[in-house]
Amino acid sequence: MVDNKYSCDEDMLCGIKAPKDMNALSELExxxxxxxxxxxxxxxxxxxLVVIEVGKLKAHPNEPVHFIEWIELYCGDTFLFRVNLAASMSLPKVTIPVKLTxxxxxxxxxxxxxxHGLWEFTKIIEVED
Ligand SMILES: [Fe+2]
Structure with a gap:
């Protein structure tokens, strides 16, 4: 049995954080x-086109000591795209052309x-054949 004294609520770098209630988002969310x-x-x-923006709801710091390192996009569990960002050199907003086959x-x-670790946002889209 693994005894992990840290839960995701206690350690920001543990797990993937997703919103608990989209109608009552915390400032961190x-x-x-x-x-x-x-x-x-x-x-x-x-x-x-898929646009992904971090800080759209409330601006996130973008400075050497606190910044967004990368953004990834998946469709289900299929990896589609990753962009690495440099502190203060680029805004955490990307536009990605996507074609689902x-x-x-x-x-x-x-x-x-x-x-503040890893965060996830999900959007349901309908794919017509
Ligand atoms: Fe942060």
């Missing part, structure tokens, strides 16, 4: 969620803050 903007419905094998499931964006 507002600053860290990688919010996805994408069409609700897309056609399979046709390119569409066989992947299915919701879009999931993940981002890593160097202090």
């Amino acid at each position: 507002q600053k860290h969620l990688p919010v996805i903007d994408a069409p609700k419905k897309v056609k399979r094998d046709e390119t569409f 066989h992947a299915h499931g919701p879009l999931k964006a993940r981002e890593k803050c160097n202090i």
Whole structure:
């Protein structure tokens, strides 16, 4: 049996954090969620744009001691994209052209803050065949 004295609530770098209630986001959630903007419905094998922005709901610091290190995008569990960011050199907002051929499931964006760990935002999209 593993005795782990740290839960994800006690250690910011433990696990993946996702919003508990989208209608009552904490300040930390507002600053860290990688919010996805994408069409609700897309056609399979046709390119569409996905915008992911960290700090859209409340600005996140962007300085050498506290910044967003990277942003990733998945469709279900299929990896689609990753961008690495430098502190103070780039804003944590990316626009990604996506074409789904066989992947299915919701879009999931993940981002890593160097202090506050890994965060995830999910957006359900419908893929028409
Ligand atoms: Fe942070």
